[in-house]
Amino acid sequence: MFRQTFRQVARQSNSVVRRAYATEAATASEALKLSLALPHQTLYSESEVEQVNLPSINGDLGILANHIPIVEQLRPGLLEIISKGGETDQYFVSGGLATVQPGNKLTISAIEAFKPDQFDAQSVKDLIADAQKRAASSDEAVVAEANIELEVLEALQHVAK
Amino acid sequence: MKIVASTRLNKAQRAMTASRVFNKTDAEFMENAQPEKAEDEKTLLVVVSSDKGLCGSIHTQISKAARKRFEELNGSADIVTIGDKVRTQLQRTHADSMKLAFNGVGKEAPTFHEVALIADEIKKLGQYENIEILYNKFVSGVSFEPSKFAVFANDAIEKAPGLSKYELEGEDIGETLSDLSLANSLLTAQAEAYASEISARRNAMDNASKNAGDMINSYSILYNRTRQAVITNELVDIITGASSLG
Incomplete structure (x- = not known):
């Protein structure tokens, strides 16, 4: 009887190990x-x-x-x-x-x-022209803002059609 | 009144759900990086509420939570308030520690632009190692609880023990993260506070309607009784007059 229990325990632990491997494999393929x-x-x-x-x-x-x-x-x-x-x-x-x-x-x-496709190429162009005008301003804060706008708009120009 | 508040609540809840997802990125990063709080440094408490009343105990609760937190920090904290209601409540007790107060926000669900402007002003106050944002967390339609977000400064993020889990390329990523985290947490805090406030207002309005109904009932009974009494009196007068003539 003793041996039987032992075997059972052994089998159990074996299956536990196998299950651990299985879940690991599952995460890897996620x-x-x-x-x-x-x-x-x-x-x-x-x-x-x-x-x-x-x-x-x-x-x-x-x-x-x-x-x-x-x-x-x-x-x-x-x-x-x-x-x-x-x-x-x-x-x-x-x-x-x-x-x-x-x-x-x-x-x-x-x-x-x-x-x-939600962008309109023409309005992007208009906004660029507007921002360029402001980038030539003498106020530093305005120039910084305009430059950030330009950065976004120029990237957008390549995307909008 | 309750219906008006209910429709606004739906909108507020939608804004809150979106902002919760937006904030999750940040929360997950902080969970992994686990930056440590700088001890013995002054903390900045940002108390988020709004300008308008008629919404139950929501402003009182958050002010109480702020006072309690202030005591826990042994007074080594500065306070920034968002919303007039908390400003007036905290000014009575902590006028010396109040650094900045915003008003005019919280009428609608917060926008990122609005939050970025507030975050900018807060950054101008100087470098705080610890920033805590206190707000009313929306739990359900009938309950809210004062909670807080911790925002870590640049140094704390760069020294975080879990940061090595991530590969970082930029030099000043800590600063970017801390700035975004501040704006992010403020946005979520405001969205949650706004939803809590609207739901509290809906309940307050519901109670007000019920109370008004009860008052109308008791007054109409009083009115009917008085009218009946007046009629009876007049009848008594007429009958007594008639019987004395005859």
């Missing part, structure tokens, strides 16, 4: 979970995606599943989200912060994000 949040709206909430291309201040980045944790500041530019099915969703972001968290999660906080 997809990248994207959360894309604006202050007033949530665009993606832990949705599984294939790849995300970020416009970072240090250059463009492509994030796939199992990326090491990073913190990146975004510059104005095009954010590309490639879904599991291979379709691409594009958003123009004005700036923000992207963080890859431990556990295969990518969270992006952007201040504003719009799809490229």
